[in-house]
Amino acid sequence: MNKEVLLEVKDLNVYYRVYEGLLHVLNDVSFSLVEGERLGLVGETGCGKTTTFRALLRVLDSNASSRGDILYKGRNVNKMSQTELLNTRRTEMSMIFQDPTSSLNPVFKVGEQISSVIRANLQAKGINYSENDIKNIALKALSDVLLPDPERIFESYPFQLSGGMRQRICIAMSVATERKLLLADEPGTSLDVTIQAQILGLLNNLVKTTGMSVILATHSLGVVRETTDRVCIMYGGEIVEIGPTRSLFANPFHPYTRALLACVPKLTGEGIAEGIPGEMVSYLNPPKGCRFQPRCSFCNEDCNRTKPKLTLYEDDHYVACHKADL
Amino acid sequence: MNDKRRDNFGSFSDKTRRAWYRLSKNKLSVVGFVGVIVIVLAAIFAPLIAPYPTHAGKVVDFLNANQPPSLAHLCGTDPMGRDVFSRIVFALRSTLLMGIIVLSISVPFGTTMGLMAGYFQGSLIDSLITRLTDVFLAVPPLILALAVAALLKPSLMNAMLAITITWWTWYARLAYGMAVTLNREYYVRSAQLLGASWMHIIFKEMLPNCLSPILTKMTLDMGIVIMTAAALSFVGLGEQPPAPALGTMISDGVKYMPDQWWLTIFPALAIMIIVLSFNLLGDGFRDLFSTEEKQ
Amino acid sequence: MDIPILKLSMLKKYFPYKKGSFVKAVDGVSLEIFRGETLGLVGESGSGKSTVAYTVVGMYEPTNGQILYNDQDISSLYKFRSNEIKGKIRIVFQDPNSSLNPRRTIRQILFTPLKLHKNDRYKGFPASPEALLEEVGLSSIYAYRFSRSLSGGERQLVAIAHAIATNPDLVLLDEPTSALDVSIQAKVINRLMDLQNRYKLSYLFITHDLSLMRNVAHRVAIMYLGKICEIAQTKEFFEKPLHPYTQMLLSSIPVVTDEEEQLKPKKITSRGEIPSPVNIPPGCSFHLRCPFVTDQCKKLDPDMKELEARHYVRCHLYK
Numbered sequence: 001m002n003k004e005v006l007l008e009v010k011d012l013n014v015y016y017r018v019y020e021g022l023l024h025v026l027n028d029v030s031f032s033l034v035e036g037e038r039l040g041l042v043g044e045t046g047c048g049k050t051t052t053f054r055a056l057l058r059v060l061d062s063n064a065s066s067r068g069d070i071l072y073k074g075r076n077v078n079k080m081s082q083t084e085l086l087n088t089r090r091t092e093m094s095m096i097f098q099d100p101t102s103s104l105n106p107v108f109k110v111g112e113q114i115s116s117v118i119r120a121n122l123q124a125k126g127i128n129y130s131e132n133d134i135k136n137i138a139l140k141a142l143s144d145v146l147l148p149d150p151e152r153i154f155e156s157y158p159f160q161l162s163g164g165m166r167q168r169i170c171i172a173m174s175v176a177t178e179r180k181l182l183l184a185d186e187p188g189t190s191l192d193v194t195i196q197a198q199i200l201g202l203l204n205n206l207v208k209t210t211g212m213s214v215i216l217a218t219h220s221l222g223v224v225r226e227t228t229d230r231v232c233i234m235y236g237g238e239i240v241e242i243g244p245t246r247s248l249f250a251n252p253f254h255p256y257t258r259a260l261l262a263c264v265p266k267l268t269g270e271g272i273a274e275g276i277p278g279e280m281v282s283y284l285n286p287p288k289g290c291r292f293q294p295r296c297s298f299c300n301e302d303c304n305r306t307k308p309k310l311t312l313y314e315d316d317h318y319v320a321c322h323k324a325d326l
Numbered sequence: 327m328n329d330k331r332r333d334n335f336g337s338f339s340d341k342t343r344r345a346w347y348r349l350s351k352n353k354l355s356v357v358g359f360v361g362v363i364v365i366v367l368a369a370i371f372a373p374l375i376a377p378y379p380t381h382a383g384k385v386v387d388f389l390n391a392n393q394p395p396s397l398a399h400l401c402g403t404d405p406m407g408r409d410v411f412s413r414i415v416f417a418l419r420s421t422l423l424m425g426i427i428v429l430s431i432s433v434p435f436g437t438t439m440g441l442m443a444g445y446f447q448g449s450l451i452d453s454l455i456t457r458l459t460d461v462f463l464a465v466p467p468l469i470l471a472l473a474v475a476a477l478l479k480p481s482l483m484n485a486m487l488a489i490t491i492t493w494w495t496w497y498a499r500l501a502y503g504m505a506v507t508l509n510r511e512y513y514v515r516s517a518q519l520l521g522a523s524w525m526h527i528i529f530k531e532m533l534p535n536c537l538s539p540i541l542t543k544m545t546l547d548m549g550i551v552i553m554t555a556a557a558l559s560f561v562g563l564g565e566q567p568p569a570p571a572l573g574t575m576i577s578d579g580v581k582y583m584p585d586q587w588w589l590t591i592f593p594a595l596a597i598m599i600i601v602l603s604f605n606l607l608g609d610g611f612r613d614l615f616s617t618e619e620k621q
Numbered sequence: 622m623d624i625p626i627l628k629l630s631m632l633k634k635y636f637p638y639k640k641g642s643f644v645k646a647v648d649g650v651s652l653e654i655f656r657g658e659t660l661g662l663v664g665e666s667g668s669g670k671s672t673v674a675y676t677v678v679g680m681y682e683p684t685n686g687q688i689l690y691n692d693q694d695i696s697s698l699y700k701f702r703s704n705e706i707k708g709k710i711r712i713v714f715q716d717p718n719s720s721l722n723p724r725r726t727i728r729q730i731l732f733t734p735l736k737l738h739k740n741d742r743y744k745g746f747p748a749s750p751e752a753l754l755e756e757v758g759l760s761s762i763y764a765y766r767f768s769r770s771l772s773g774g775e776r777q778l779v780a781i782a783h784a785i786a787t788n789p790d791l792v793l794l795d796e797p798t799s800a801l802d803v804s805i806q807a808k809v810i811n812r813l814m815d816l817q818n819r820y821k822l823s824y825l826f827i828t829h830d831l832s833l834m835r836n837v838a839h840r841v842a843i844m845y846l847g848k849i850c851e852i853a854q855t856k857e858f859f860e861k862p863l864h865p866y867t868q869m870l871l872s873s874i875p876v877v878t879d880e881e882e883q884l885k886p887k888k889i890t891s892r893g894e895i896p897s898p899v900n901i902p903p904g905c906s907f908h909l910r911c912p913f914v915t916d917q918c919k920k921l922d923p924d925m926k927e928l929e930a931r932h933y934v935r936c937h938l939y940k
Contacts, residue, residue, distance in 0.1 A: 044802035192665040197873040222875025263807040265832040267881040275808035512714045513722040521707045534724030
């Protein structure tokens with residue numbers, strides 16, 4: 001069953017210029033996404049998940065520079081003109097953020113905010129519309145995300161609603177405009193566990209019903225295991241392991257993945273590992289070889305000299321580790 | 327992104343270099359900085375810079391009276407034959423002194439009052455201090471200065487006293503607002519739970535967090551205090567003759583306008599440059615501190 | 622029988638809300654913590670778990686009920702607790718970024734509790750900021766740094782050092798690792814366990830992360846809208862959850878291994894939103910979301926009953 005490849009990222013490198021020098025954050029990041037797929041991007045703070053998202057939408061800070069190919073439906077985002085880029089942002093890709101409170105403008109009603117997104121989208125597509133059309137689309141989207149009483153929500157201000165509702169409104173903005181790709185940056189982290197479960201269930205349903213693709217960035221391994229088809233493990237701006245979720249979790253190879261899993265508290269009550277020794281890699285002077293090597297207990301001199309490339313380990317499961325050759 | 331460590335722990339010189347790096351991004355604030363340095367140095371080294379240092383005192387030279395600007399007298403001479411440029415340079419002393427003394431008394435006093443009132447918000451101390459602040463805020467500094475001058479004899483000291491009495495209130499207001507916000511910070515609550523005294527909390531926990539806006543305001547205030555002082559000396563309530571004061575020089579020169587224009591224009595320009603320099607520097611500080619917080 | 626370090630009896634904290642009504646943040650909480658024990662307090666937002674901690678530590682004045690520290694009633698003392706008691710009950714806050722004064726060095730921050738509670742320490746207890754840093758596993762280089770140079774995990778370790786500086790009996794930990802990455806959390810939790818063993822500390826550990834609770838607490842209490850629903854020994858709590866709310870929460874934990882999947886109760890999806898403590902429904906406060914709701918639940922608020930050894934539940938399903 002060959003699904004269309006929606007997004008293909010090839011050798012993405014992102015640099016930031018700061019007072020101390022040049023930070024080489026993303027290093028040859030490559031992955032791909034097919035239609036209707038849920039891809040997880042897992043890593044701890046500072047590993048580059050948010051930078052990757054920003055690079056995909058080309059909304060990096062002014063002191064950042066991006067090299068590499070980001071092929072969305074064959075067109076290279078990094079080489080698009082401003083108009084085409086704006087168009088893509090308005091019709092194809094969208095992003096939801098960790099904190100729904102700051103994603104919504106507190107002085108405008110929810111209805112106005114959704115309407116403006118829809119309006120921009122329809123204009124970009126060149127479709128004629130009336131204000132009533134927009135309102136109908138908005139109300140439908142609000143009910144698609146399982147919000148009770150869409151009419152009331154349409155007329156409310158964000159502060160009158162709970163965190164879970166606000167997050168659903170952000171998702172509704174994507175749904176209303178029939179985006180193909182949704183980038184979700186820690187969507188449930190600031191919400192309660194039961195509400196988070198609802199939001200993630202909602203995303204799963206939307207993928208099934210609308211065929212939209214989702215890239216979910218999170219530091220929670222449990223969340224990723226339950227809500228994604230494939231997962232990328234990121235460390236220090238690189239992808240160290242990527243593969244189908246269930247098999248990757250059942251059979252993790254990369255020392256970082258294994259160390260991370262060991263640190264997650266388990267319901268079995270077996271105690272928590274001691275953490276990972278060492279510190280996060282410095283982007284200012286990243287090691288020439290494997291970026292995880294200073295903290296790895298399985299490395300040899302080869303790891304210091306050459307950077308490991310993603311190689312096939314088992315079925316569709318790739319690992320960037322010199323030990324994988326064994 | 328708050329788990330990232332910032333390698334911000336260099337030596338003092340390293341931190342200064344960083345601050346300069348950020349400050350220098352704004353060209354105008356560098357202009358202000360340079361201006362302030364020049365003014366301060368000129369005031370300190372006035373006897374060395376002024377071509378005719380004695381003209382700041384009791385000197386008359388009627389032969390050279392009312393000369394227009396020339397190479398010998400960069401800003402011309404006044405009706406008594408004194409070199410205007412030298413007098414301006416010497417006048418910088420009393421001008422700056424005014425600002426420094428007023429601020430070095432009103433800022434600590436006002437800040438302390440404001441922090442106390444804010445920390446004890448809702449209590450009797452708060453009410454007392456706030457009402458006191460309101461009373462003094464309602465009085466325009468200039469009017470109060472006139473009243474003080476009417477009661478006591480006009481002098482530099484009394485003018486400074488007059489301005490100081492009303493100036494502290496602005497800092498009290500500023501500090502009050504900050505204290506009320508800081509009251510809710512966890513590190514302040516933590517100190518309270520430990521049993522720390524109010525003095526520890528106000529001076530050791532809160533004050534270090536108020537320094538940025540206070541420093542910014544102080545720099546901007548220098549300009550305003552100097553203007554107010556000039557206004558006072560303009561009406562004869564500041565530095566008394568023959569000591570040079572910028573405001574007095576302007577008022578003396580007004581009756582000679584427009585023929586001997588240099589008598590008024592140059593002192594006025596001097597005031598403008600001083601105020602502008604402090605304002606630009608103050609703006610630079612404000613931008614510096616706000617970006618620092620963003621980082 | 623040992624005296625518990627902390628005993629709460631029907632503790633209540635109400636906050637006045639407009640129109641003369643109240644927000645019943647804590648509405649009759651009773652629990653005990655013994656020396657060297659960790660009691661986990663679990664609940665979602667609005668459950669009142671943080672309010673319990675803030676009231677115990679002295680930030681809020683209790684509206685009703687008793688707080689007994691070592692059998693001494695401190696409920697009415699509020700701001701007038703003795704210096705000694707202030708040193709014995711300490712708290713670590715959730716957000717590592719705002720619990721340390723950004724304009725003071727770590728050394729200055731740690732020196733304050735040491736100075737204010739000189740007499741509470743015995744010989745051999747860490748008596749300097751550097752010694753405290755070592756206790757929590759941080760190098761003494763950090764002493765002259767500011768909190769902005771430290772990572773989130775390191776800041777939290779400093780906050781913990783600050784808390785133990787006064788040789789406390791009880792440390793209240795309000796979501797101490799929620800803002801931290803998993804590998805950093807592991808480090809901090811292990812440090813906390815070390816300290817507990819070394820100094821026989823008691824912890825009231827508040828978190829919403831049930832998997833973490835499973836590995837950290839000796840006993841667990843779960844709160845909903847200001848009241849405790851169930852308290853039990855940890856193993857019992859997770860293997861035999863009795864209260865429907867407990868079952869609901871346990872069934873929605875995201876886990877990482879298949880074995881854990883087996884241990885979870887059958888999936889119960891929560892319906893609707895979490896009600897706010899401003900509008901607490903009549904009867905059992907959970908009945909609006911409960912899959913086993915009966916008529917009695919809508920009218921009568923159940924009492925806490927001891928069903929098995931030290932396993933308490935507050936639910937009409939159990940008589």
